[in-house]
Amino acid sequence: MPTFAAEACSLSIEGFSLAYGGKPALRDLTLQIPRHRVTAFIGPSGCGKSTLLRAINRLHDLNESARAEGRIALEGRDIHDPKLDVSELRRRVGMVFQTPNPFPMSIYENVAFGLRLQKRLPKRQRDDRIEWALSAAALWDEVKDRLHRSAWQLSGGQQQRLVIARTLAVEPEVLLLDEPASALDPISTLKIEELIRNLKSQLTLILVTHNMQQAARVSDYTAFLQQGALVEYGSTDQVFTNPRLQRTEDYITGRLS
Numbered sequence: 144m145p146t147f148a149a150e151a152c153s154l155s156i157e158g159f160s161l162a163y164g165g166k167p168a169l170r171d172l173t174l175q176i177p178r179h180r181v182t183a184f185i186g187p188s189g190c191g192k193s194t195l196l197r198a199i200n201r202l203h204d205l206n207e208s209a210r211a212e213g214r215i216a217l218e219g220r221d222i223h224d225p226k227l228d229v230s231e232l233r234r235r236v237g238m239v240f241q242t243p244n245p246f247p248m249s250i251y252e253n254v255a256f257g258l259r260l261q262k263r264l265p266k267r268q269r270d271d272r273i274e275w276a277l278s279a280a281a282l283w284d285e286v287k288d289r290l291h292r293s294a295w296q297l298s299g300g301q302q303q304r305l306v307i308a309r310t311l312a313v314e315p316e317v318l319l320l321d322e323p324a325s326a327l328d329p330i331s332t333l334k335i336e337e338l339i340r341n342l343k344s345q346l347t348l349i350l351v352t353h354n355m356q357q358a359a360r361v362s363d364y365t366a367f368l369q370q371g372a373l374v375e376y377g378s379t380d381q382v383f384t385n386p387r388l389q390r391t392e393d394y395i396t397g398r399l400s
């Protein structure tokens with residue numbers, strides 16, 4: 144199990160469990176997520192990948208039947224600390240979902256949206272931040288001449304990069320990606336993968352994917368979950384080329400779905 148020195152560790156998950164209506168979805172998970180790396184969560188459908196991802200920015204708070212136990216610390220601070228501001232946590236830990244969900248407004252306003260909630264910036268600075276976020280999401284060149292057109296005119300792949308730009312605009316430290324390319328065509332998927340690899344110089348990324356080639360291509364570390372438990376966690380190289388457990392090998396090679 145990889146462990147990281149405090150200065151290299153973004154998130155530390157310790158004895159974390161979560162149940163929906165008394166039914167366990169995550170069981171006593173302990174793992175550390177390294178800073179400025181891509182970590183993939185893989186495992187069969189229903190094993191708890193999305194539940195774990197969402198727990199990192201406390202989305203389970205919105206579900207009355209969900210009960211969490213244990214600790215998740217971001218930069219050493221427990222995210223369940225009652226003194227912690229949840230909206231600030233969600234700014235620091237951004238999330239991108241499977242289906243691109245741009246708001247029904249212009250490309251510019253989509254990226255400005257979170258920024259406006261966070262703080263009032265003078266227009267010049269806001270424009271600079273929007274250009275920066277769209278560039279970081281590898282979309283600027285494609286949209287710079289039509290910033291005030293509807294976001295819904297973009298292709299699915301462009302919409303997903305716009306959603307990533309919207310998330311980046313508020314300068315998160317961690318980006319959670321829940322199957323971000325599964326609704327996209329192969330070319331758009333490769334663009335998202337390249338983007339993920341490039342973004343790790345700026346922030347920590349966690350990727351949920353069903354696509355084993357994708358996990359192998361973009362992630363540095365891979366955690367394999369089964370029935371809510373962490374089965375194997377290691378460098379992606381090790382997990383994919385020399386898995387410690389037969390169950391991991393069976394899943395990676397498609398013998399277990």
Ligand SMILES: Nc1ncnc2c1ncn2[C@@H]1O[C@H](COP(=O)(O)OP(=O)(O)OP(=O)(O)O)[C@@H](O)[C@H]1O
Nearest residue numbers: 163168186187188189190191192193194195206208
């Ligand atoms: N909102 C919810 N209410 C009740 N049960 C839920 C809820 N969300 C997930 N579950 C259950 O928790 C377990 C883990 O689900 P989760 O969506 O985290 O798995 P997953 O590995 O991401 O699955 P998939 O790959 O199919 O998206 C499953 O048994 C699921 O039915």
